[in-house]
Amino acid sequence: MRTLRRSTRGRIGRIDSRDAKTGIGAAELPALAGGRIERVSVAREQDSVASRFAERIREEEELRLSPLAARSYPAVRVRPEEDCALRTPFQRDRDRIVHCKAFRRLTHKTQVFVAPRGDHYRTRLTHTLEVTTISRTVARALALNEDLVEAIGLGHDLGHPPFGHIGEEVLDSCLKERFGEDFRHYEQSLRIVDELERDGMGLNLTEPVRDGIVRHSSRAPLPETLEGRIVRVIDRVAYINHDIDDAVRAGLLREEELPREPIEVLGSSGSARIDSLVHDMVEHSATAGDIVQGPRAGPAMAALRDFMFEHVYLGPAVRAEHAKISSVIRRLFEHYVEHPEQLPRDLAGGDGTAAEDVASRVTDYLAGMTDRYCIRRYTELQVPQAFAR
Missing domain, CATH: 1.10.3210.10 (Hypothetical protein af1432)
Incomplete structure (x- = not known):
């Protein structure tokens, strides 16, 4: 019986037949060699596949993509980091x-x-x-x-x-x-x-x-x-x-x-x-x-x-909905501009009170809201909590 493994190029290839008596394949653990048990490193093969990934993608893109297409490598980021072994x-x-x-x-x-x-x-x-x-x-x-x-x-x-x-x-x-x-x-x-x-x-x-x-x-x-x-x-x-x-x-x-x-x-x-x-x-x-x-x-x-x-x-x-939406967003905007201490402390800018910091933090908070969360926050400001529940 023959088994399959993934080659270092990411393609499927044949490996040696299983041992007729033990049923143990060459890529399985443990493997018998020279009268003693040795461990075959599956991780070693995986590392080999990973090391070839970027090279294989480069080769494939040169064959498949238009000369005008953006290439996946090299990746330029604001903060340099190592490429992923299995993703572009x-x-x-x-x-x-x-x-x-x-x-x-x-x-x-x-x-x-x-x-x-x-x-x-x-x-x-x-x-x-x-x-x-x-x-x-x-x-x-x-x-x-x-x-x-x-x-x-x-x-x-x-x-x-x-x-x-x-x-x-x-x-x-x-x-x-x-x-x-x-x-x-x-x-x-x-x-x-x-x-x-x-x-x-x-x-x-x-x-x-x-x-x-x-x-x-x-x-x-x-x-x-x-x-x-x-x-x-x-x-x-x-x-x-x-x-x-x-x-x-x-x-x-x-x-x-x-x-x-x-x-x-x-x-x-x-x-x-x-x-x-x-x-x-x-x-x-x-x-x-x-x-x-x-x-x-x-x-x-x-x-x-x-x-x-x-x-x-x-x-x-x-x-017709514009006036309603406008009143909701404006009310929240003015409230948080006047009370920036009520903004979540994990927003970028911390608890800064300078005008530019307040503008940025209020904008980040409001722009990040979903429709229903925006309405909920507005309701909490407008309606006493005993009646809002």
């Missing part, structure tokens, strides 16, 4: 993001609709997963680095405050009025991975992932890598089409109200539109040396985005 640097970044607290909170953060009555509306987490999976599809089709795209996609919205874009708008206004500062969720995303996670140590992500996170918004400069540019475009592809789906489900839109020309170009259903936009991006980017959209699909998507801003994002139904 970008896979390691992906795992750090998925296991961080900010990522888990995304499941209770609004995408567009505040407190929707239903189980099938998008949250910030489902949006993140949709962006990531679509981006990986594009990266694979263009022979770009899927691990890098995945890490950027998973981390791009970590800094979004509660209540979606309305929450970002209100928090930005509060900071401008009180401290003359701005709030941008993509900058907060970078702050989270750099300074807030791991008790202030940060995740120490690679430079390409950090760049893709902080530059994924159209308001930021273009990302350095093509992988980052994929996420930047797919972020819009995903939220425009999925928000249309949610708006129709909520009764805010009817399919027939969508602008006719973009629908004729891209398709009548959300899945058809995403499929059209992905194919268009792949076809035009393959020969452009950059991530681009075609002359018809790009303007059609922009027209749908303008329509959504006018009729949904800034429409009367969503705006």
Whole structure:
């Protein structure tokens, strides 16, 4: 009987037959040699596999990836550290993001609709997963680095405050009025991975992932890598089409109200539109040396985005909730600015009382809240606790 083991190149290879009498294989413990029992070090073989991992990935990427793709090695981090023996640097970044607290909170953060009555509306987490999976599809089709795209996609919205874009708008206004500062969720995303996670140590992500996170918004400069540019475009592809789906489900839109020309170009259903936009991006980017959209699909998507801003994002139904959300966030903001000693002491900046420290700590606290935690804290401030239970 013959058994299999993994060779030092990570492939499956044959080993010697088991001993006919004892049934002991050459890689098993204990092994018989020269009339005495010797221990065969399985760890030695594992070390050999691990030592070849980075070299094997380099070889595979040279064969598989486009010359324009980002390479997994060498990894440049803010604080140098040894590479993982069994994961590429970008896979390691992906795992750090998925296991961080900010990522888990995304499941209770609004995408567009505040407190929707239903189980099938998008949250910030489902949006993140949709962006990531679509981006990986594009990266694979263009022979770009899927691990890098995945890490950027998973981390791009970590800094979004509660209540979606309305929450970002209100928090930005509060900071401008009180401290003359701005709030941008993509900058907060970078702050989270750099300074807030791991008790202030940060995740120490690679430079390409950090760049893709902080530059994924159209308001930021273009990302350095093509992988980052994929996420930047797919972020819009995903939220425009999925928000249309949610708006129709909520009764805010009817399919027939969508602008006719973009629908004729891209398709009548959300899945058809995403499929059209992905194919268009792949076809035009393959020969452009950059991530681009075609002359018809790009303007059609922009027209749908303008329509959504006018009729949904800034429409009367969503705006009706704006005053409520604004009062909640403003009340919390003013309270913690006046009483910074009530902020959690583990926030970056400690218990500093300088204006810039207070602004930073209040922003970190509010931006990190989920929708329901934000409402709970507001209720605790507004309602006597005997009645709030």
